[in-house]
Amino acid sequence: MRFIDIKVLIWKDIQREFRSFHQLGAVIAFLSGTSYLVYFFSGKETFEEWNLLFWIVYLFVSFFTGYRVFEEELVKYRVLTYQLYHPNVIYLARNIYLFLLLVLLGILLFLIFNLLMPISVGYLFDWFLLLITFNIGNSIILSFNSFLSSQSVNQTLMFSVLVLPLTFPLFGAGFLTSLLLLQGGHILDSGSQLKIMVGINLFSIALVSILLPYIWKN
């Protein structure tokens, strides 16, 4: 596995994204639209409501972004790309790309929410760290299940069915940690929630590394 290959593939994914920008554009439009709806209907927010709404919107944004990772690849192209690069490298590149995209969308959502419904966050760097820690596991689970659901019929629905219960603990831990940050705490104060996120990240990395070689051969 060469680092340069991963870099090339990530760049290819970015290029592909911008050549057919309508898909990412739709996700950003959804993100902005729902944020505006939240602002329009909810009035003055408390910490708890702001946090809850943020994570609900982010859940849907993650799903819409995640299911596209292995969406458009026809079998003949897959065979071709597998000749060019090792499937593990392709998977890793897509995973890193999804991770970066989710972090960026998380920051964008945070900015839009803050623009419409200003709220003070004690430690912005901690918020950024939370997004990174959360999205390591989130992107792995999303991309792995996107790969699995791309093998089935009705991929979008199947993706939601597979991913929702698996990401639930991660979203729960992210939600509780961000609530703590909004109340002026540090990310390290969250203790067990942070341990849960790190634990899920580690077990997701381990499982995907073990399982991937068995399923791409399909």
Add this chain to the structure above:
Amino acid sequence: MRFLGLAWWKWMSIVLFVYVITRGLLVPLKPGILNINPSRFQVGQSVEFEIEGYNSFYTKATPRVFFKISDQYLCRADSIEVISETKLKIKHLFHNYLPVNQKIVMASVIVDSEVDGASVMPSKLILSQDSIELEEGIAAWTLDKPAQFNLKHKYHFPFRNILYETIRNTFFHVSLWFGMFALMFGSLYYSYRVLKYSKPEDDLRAYSMVYVAVIFGVLGLMTGSLWARFTWDTWWTNDIKLNMAALSMLIYIAYLILRASIDDPDRRAKITAAYNVFAVVAIIPLIFVLPRLTDSLHPGNGGNPAFGSDDMDNALRTVFYPSVTAFILLGFWMADLWKRVCVLDAQDSLDFD
């Protein structure tokens, strides 16, 4: 006889089930105290109240009644009138002072009899005093000689307040979860074999085990919900263990949906096996780790002991362990039958084609 030898574990599960159902449902609970009415008193005056017993035989031997505060202070009731097998009328003059530095204190009630043994209702009486005289209170609440309580050595299940007869649900609710986990780990093994050796039979075995595990899981949720209705007065609570159990069921229902949505058998076997491995490993933190990190009503979680002397005694264990074994064996038996049905289905569809 050869048939019996081959299917010994199936026969064993039947025998164990008969044992669990007969012994688990017929053994009576230990005598206990169901209610005390009224239960709030001002000290320094003579009071009257009734004690309602459960499975008790008060007419066979007149019991003694004690009041207890904070593990060390004890006083004995002045007069006891036996009304029936399960009802006592107590008359008692509480001394003017209590052995504590508080104006209000909770006291436990102990009913001790030669026939029923000793039974306790913890922190039921609420006693209040106008002023505090600690030394006088301690003197009044200290017995001249230590109280010797009767022990009853009959085979009974423990009497637990709130649980009462529903304690027997331990043999079904908890055992169903044990059975479910055994099946899940069995399916994990066969999913691993699918990924390693690509044998269709292993895929069917993994699938049938998941299928039966989901049935056990749903039954576990139902028996748990029923139990919660009697003990916590609600069908469902926001308890983390309940929610994580429901979530693990969703993960496995997703497995079944995924399986139904892939037509090619080889691809289906590989993809669902990979998802199953992911699912089993995901369920371990959901059920065993997360509930221990936060408060929970379930034993063994949120700092509560599991299978300690408070919720499981030796009488329960004599039925509980056979029950767990019976459910695990029954689960594997059902999975085996379901696998055979799937094989016949597959053969039928081949014949039809």
